[in-house]
Amino acid sequence: MEPTVSVSELTKRFGRRTVLDGPTLRFGPGVTGLLGPNGAGKTTLLRILATTLAPDGGRVRALGLDPADRAQRTELRRRLGYLPQDPGFYPHFTVFELTEYVAILKELNDRRERHREVRRVLAEVDLTDRARTRVRGLSGGMRQRLALAQALLGDPGLLVLDEPTVGLDPEQRMRFRALVSRLGESRTVLLSTHQTEDVAALCERVVVMRGGRAVFEGTPAGLAATAAGRVWSSDRSPAASEVFWRTADGRYRTLGARPPGAVPAEPGVEDGYLLLLGGGSGDTGAAA
Amino acid sequence: MNTQWHLPGELIERYTTGHLEPVQVMSVESHLMGCARCREAVPYEREWLADGWERIEEVVDRPRPRVVARVLRRCGVPEHVAVFLAATPALARGWLVAVTATVVCAVAVAHLVDSAGAARTVHPLLFFLAVAPVLPLAGIALAYGPHVDPVHETQAATPMAGSRSLLLRALAVLVCAIALTGLATPLLPGPPGLAAAWLLPSLALTATTLALATRVAPPVSAAVLVAAWFGAVAAGGELTGDRLALFSPAAQILYGAATVLLIPLVYLRRARFDPGEPRWNRPSASRN
Numbered sequence: 001m002e003p004t005v006s007v008s009e010l011t012k013r014f015g016r017r018t019v020l021d022g023p024t025l026r027f028g029p030g031v032t033g034l035l036g037p038n039g040a041g042k043t044t045l046l047r048i049l050a051t052t053l054a055p056d057g058g059r060v061r062a063l064g065l066d067p068a069d070r071a072q073r074t075e076l077r078r079r080l081g082y083l084p085q086d087p088g089f090y091p092h093f094t095v096f097e098l099t100e101y102v103a104i105l106k107e108l109n110d111r112r113e114r115h116r117e118v119r120r121v122l123a124e125v126d127l128t129d130r131a132r133t134r135v136r137g138l139s140g141g142m143r144q145r146l147a148l149a150q151a152l153l154g155d156p157g158l159l160v161l162d163e164p165t166v167g168l169d170p171e172q173r174m175r176f177r178a179l180v181s182r183l184g185e186s187r188t189v190l191l192s193t194h195q196t197e198d199v200a201a202l203c204e205r206v207v208v209m210r211g212g213r214a215v216f217e218g219t220p221a222g223l224a225a226t227a228a229g230r231v232w233s234s235d236r237s238p239a240a241s242e243v244f245w246r247t248a249d250g251r252y253r254t255l256g257a258r259p260p261g262a263v264p265a266e267p268g269v270e271d272g273y274l275l276l277l278g279g280g281s282g283d284t285g286a287a288a
Numbered sequence: 289m290n291t292q293w294h295l296p297g298e299l300i301e302r303y304t305t306g307h308l309e310p311v312q313v314m315s316v317e318s319h320l321m322g323c324a325r326c327r328e329a330v331p332y333e334r335e336w337l338a339d340g341w342e343r344i345e346e347v348v349d350r351p352r353p354r355v356v357a358r359v360l361r362r363c364g365v366p367e368h369v370a371v372f373l374a375a376t377p378a379l380a381r382g383w384l385v386a387v388t389a390t391v392v393c394a395v396a397v398a399h400l401v402d403s404a405g406a407a408r409t410v411h412p413l414l415f416f417l418a419v420a421p422v423l424p425l426a427g428i429a430l431a432y433g434p435h436v437d438p439v440h441e442t443q444a445a446t447p448m449a450g451s452r453s454l455l456l457r458a459l460a461v462l463v464c465a466i467a468l469t470g471l472a473t474p475l476l477p478g479p480p481g482l483a484a485a486w487l488l489p490s491l492a493l494t495a496t497t498l499a500l501a502t503r504v505a506p507p508v509s510a511a512v513l514v515a516a517w518f519g520a521v522a523a524g525g526e527l528t529g530d531r532l533a534l535f536s537p538a539a540q541i542l543y544g545a546a547t548v549l550l551i552p553l554v555y556l557r558r559a560r561f562d563p564g565e566p567r568w569n570r571p572s573a574s575r576n
Contacts, residue, residue: 051564052444068566074447082445088438101375105446109368
């Protein structure tokens with residue numbers, strides 16, 4: 001598979017803190033999820049790919065373009081859709097006005113063509129009926145959909161979505177997953193999330209980041225497989241030093257060493273993720 | 289409705305060529321609404337119909353342009369640029385009202401000082417001449433950047449990021465401030481030449497703000513220059529004994545020269561306004 005996005009030995013520091021510590025990654029068409037705890041470097045990586053932040057070192061190529069070059073960076077921005085972690089809005093603008101404003105930023109200068117595109121993306125995120133509503137009157141979920149609509153303007157070949165499911169209720173999350181998986185059929189979608197369910201549901205590939213490095217790169221099934229033989233189920237509470245939690249069926253799910261009387265359990269994406277981050281090693285010492 | 293009966297070809301031809309009586313047209317259209325086969329038989333241009341619907345949507349859906357956008361359109365500014373500038377935080381109603389109030393206040397102070405006979409201690413034009421040049425700086429400080437524009441992060445990932453947005457907005461703010469101040473100038477007491485002595489300082493301070501903004505954020509560069517300007521006006525009067533020393537013909541030549549020198553410098557360093565510009569592309573840094 002030809003990568004549409006590649007980064008090599010990427011570094012970024014904020015003051016004395018190293019946020020990206022040289023990850024080398026390749027992303028192809030489809031949906032790739034970035035998982036990681038706060039401060040893992042996910043947002044910084046996505047901001048660099050979205051060209052809103054320059055790296056301190058390393059190489060980036062996206063859609064065959066080098067964002068370090070001014071002309072190529074501008075061309076990349078024409079073909080890029082970006083949903084920031086904290087998308088800002090002009091609250092006194094209507095949904096249509098704000099989307100039109102971003103369309104102008106994306107150089108859709110012809111009014112009729114621009115309005116057609118605004119109507120198209122608002123329909124994509126099911127906000128057509130809210131086109132005349134002021135942003136201040138939208139719920140959190142609607143604002144998130146509005147931000148996604150802006151990212152879809154111009155039918156970008158690369159979509160960078162930073163925690164797009166934050167603030168969505170379960171129904172909206174389901175619709176969002178359907179939309180993103182459809183978008184991923186014809187383009188490269190990179191999304192960061194804290195939700196392992198999102199990754200399991202819609203990502204073909206997953207990258208787990210920790211401390212500015214990529215500690216896993218593969219499929220969600222591969223991430224789950226890393227936990228094979230280290231996930232246990234028991235009907236008695238394990239020792240407090242283990243990472244465990246009580247599941248809906250009343251049994252205890254434990255990561256790491258086998259507790260007395262426990263039986264092996266089918267590992268999931270979340271198990272693999274938690275174990276990669278240090279869960280079950282005995283040093284976390286808390287019931288999850 | 290009789291679905292066995294269909295419009296004869298001759299009737300369809302008379303309908304499409306407009307040779308039916310109104311009552312016959314109503315009858316034909318009533319049938320067409322319920323008969324897919326006859327609708328298929330009526331020739332029409334799909335593109336023409338789609339275009340027609342789009343025109344209707346444009347009339348129904350199109351948001352009314354904002355006041356600033358309408359004014360800019362009347363001044364000959366292209367439609368998409370007018371919509372873009374109307375979203376500039378610094379051109380929002382609050383800033384325009386503040387600038388207008390400041391100018392009115394400055395004119396009032398000039399007349400009060402003049403009529404109160406206090407001109408021996410304070411020159412009637414001093415307050416106006418000191419304040420007018422910094423009005424565009426306040427606008428530029430509010431025109432661009434993550435701390436003043438809620439949509440900055442989204443904008444930074446578009447082709448309009450960096451210098452294109454900042455310089456366009458700075459120009460609009462400058463023209464707006466100069467226009468408002470210029471309208472007030474004939475209302476001032478004193479010789480017209482002296483009353484207009486704010487113009488070149490205004491241009492020089494604006495150019496200096498932009499030049500400094502290639503190193504620090506626009507709000508910081510504007511704040512530093514406003515403080516420096518007021519300090520210079522006060523110090524100039526104290527040191528030379530001429531309260532309007534900074535508005536003398538010799539000083540005006542310096543402001544003009546500074547403007548002419550700084551504008552090309554801003555243009556040459558415009559890449560620094562781009563948050564995605566790597567440090568190694570900057571002349572002062574070597575590639576790591």
